[in-house]
Amino acid sequence: MTTPVLSVENLVKEFYVKTTAGLRSARQTVYAVSGVSFAVEEGQTFGLVGESGSGKTTVGRCVLRLLEPTSGNIAFKGQNITSLTQVELRPLRRQMQIVFQDPYASLDPRLTVGTSIAEPLVVHKVPGDHAEKVASLLELVGLSPDHSRRFPHEFSGGQRQRVGVARALALNPSLLILDEPVSALDVSIQAGVVNLLQDIQKELGLSYVFIAHDLSVVRHISDVIGVMYLGKLVEVGPAESVYTNPRHPYTTALLSAVPEPNPVIERGRQRIVLTGEVPSPIDPPSGCRFRTRCPRAEERCAVEEPLLSSAGGTHQVACHFPNEVPVTLGGAGH
């Protein structure tokens, strides 16, 4: 077996917040990510889905060490990068880049997009003709080389996101963290950016970590999917397997909550509407973190934390009472 491009083991990230109750102030811990492990193989896309507060973005930032993990190991092409100093990390940063959700906020409004795209080349002191590289990058993402002299406000949302992708590709990375890259775009525009990401992945042999809350887009683009709930991975497996045969009650509920753009299927199918909302990561439930909203929770779930274990092949689930038989969600499978 080849070494995965990225391998994350038991990643933990805790934040500390100061809270005041009356006159007393106390320090509380936010358990944002609690023991997450996964691997991304070369040329593949690992989709990370979960609702707000599930910790998916924190995982992405920790992988790049934009946030320092509290504990755990992150290996890039077999090399442990968790304890490297920032100086030691620099050459590796060229190979790991990130694309953010809001391309307007992540591009400097006062720099031409050409300057923005060339900035990583300058920072990393890459020799050679930057203008030529910028022109070829713009072409790669479906824009014209003439666009390099324009400013971000002259572009539409979809075009700006293409600029964001071009900048991320400037240093010829092998891994891209895509943090909700199409969430802010209209569907008709979103499709073009998704196609672009798939094309350049094939062309350049890139590996992706695709973070999103839109389950249909994640399914479309991912080879392997990890489902997060309140700081934990509750289910991991090949995309088709997770979607057609979800084993975790949370995954089942999440998939059934996505409205299908077909009124006949949508109105005919059985839905599992979860009650309540995601608990606070400051005080997560004991045992299984999903148990407070789980239709199947029993006493054991409060005491014993379920660990990720095989549910057939590479499909893993962290649940004491996983779905035994394939659950058919009308529409989700066809």
Place this chain on the structure above:
Amino acid sequence: MSPILSTRDLRVTFPTPAGKVLAVRGVNLDVERGEVVGIVGESGSGKSVSFLSIMGLLPPTALITGSATLDGTELIGADVKTIRSVRGKRMSMIFQDPLSALNPVHRIGDQIVEMILAHQVMSKQQASERAVELLDLVGLPQPAVRAKQYPHEFSGGMRQRVMIAMAIANEPDVLIADEPTTALDVTVQAQILDVLMEVKSRLNTAVVFITHDLGVIARIADRVEVMYAGMTVERAQVNDMFASPGHPYTRGLMASLPQVGRQRLQPIVGSPPNMIAPPSGCAFRPRCSEATDECESAPMTLVRVGKTETACIRAQELGVSA
């Protein structure tokens, strides 16, 4: 029966230093009592602006012409007294971001009471009791306790429930929901949609649901209006629109969605038009793969073709069910 809400040739123009932005360019719409109308369109298609203008919520610089009537009462150009007697009482609106619509320094219950007392004659005590009832109706657990809390103590989904409670406080005839679930997670969205539908069937309120999410439309709408460049380009019963979309734009929207078995998505090429100088004829023409010379001067008026009404002059020859 006559429609509860009607617009005729509704137009909204915003003067800007760069020129006049033609945000809404002649919308004719009828909403019947108790029905759910889905309004679909991309950002900038004029879907929100149309309804903000009907609600009298646009800045005074906006030029609004045409007609919008609620149960026969003209709203465009109406005096403040008329608008106030309608807004929040017979017609109310909820928004994408409930936090900015709630006052952070007042208790939730008091804000609902204010809404009730603005339009109904009752004691403060009665209004408070009614507020708790409303919170219970929208599925807020422990409504009496919750009524005494402040907006920051509520999650996004809970705040949206509060907004719905306020919007239905005076049992309006029409509830306009402007992307109320876009900022919410899917599991919470499912809850909110259920609450809305529950409220609708109890009060027989007509719901105008503005969204860009075709999945949400498929779930709740009876009828759909597709907007593009400030105009309606397609109108149909929900099943008919999904089964045989009549306008190339509607077809494009559907083809751009990820679906099982779809290896490659089909984006709509180009970007939405600049509304200072929208294209002549059919505004979708520059992005349409079916466009011909004829489309340059085509009127964008809805014509019935098969089961849908579409503004595409080539709908018949292209075959609606294609």
